[in-house]
Amino acid sequence: MHGSETWPVKKENVMALQRVEMRMVRLMCGVKLKDRLPSKELRERLGIDDITLVLQQNRLHWYGHVLRKDDDDWVKKCMEYEVVCVWVCYFTGLYLLQSIESMTVL
Numbered sequence: 001m002h003g004s005e006t007w008p009v010k011k012e013n014v015m016a017l018q019r020v021e022m023r024m025v026r027l028m029c030g031v032k033l034k035d036r037l038p039s040k041e042l043r044e045r046l047g048i049d050d051i052t053l054v055l056q057q058n059r060l061h062w063y064g065h066v067l068r069k070d071d072d073d074w075v076k077k078c079m080e081y082e083v084v085c086v087w088v089c090y091f092t093g094l095y096l097l098q099s100i101e102s103m104t105v106l
Contacts, residue, residue, distance in 0.1 A: 004055050005062030014052055021051045 025042050026033065043050065069076045
């Protein structure tokens with residue numbers, strides 16, 4: 001899946017991809033949903049992996065590339081980027097800068 005190594009994947013996205021993948025797998029195998037064959041068996045017939053496994057492998061592959069880059073490369077520098085939150089007080093209009101690491105969840 002081209003570009004999937006950098007996708008911000010949510011659970012809903014993965015579930016949607018799984019549904020679409022299984023529709024295509026069933027179509028390629030000539031099997032209908034009412035035949036009630038397990039997804040794993042159909043994937044084995046075609047010799048393909050589950051979409052979640054493919055996404056995970058692509059992300060790990062990309063991460064390996066990033067780790068092997070030079071320390072001065074901009075992609076590797078992004079790993080050390082510190083996210084700062086800017087809060088504006090509703091009453092006073094004052095700005096508050098806070099690092100993500102120092103934030104606490106209430």
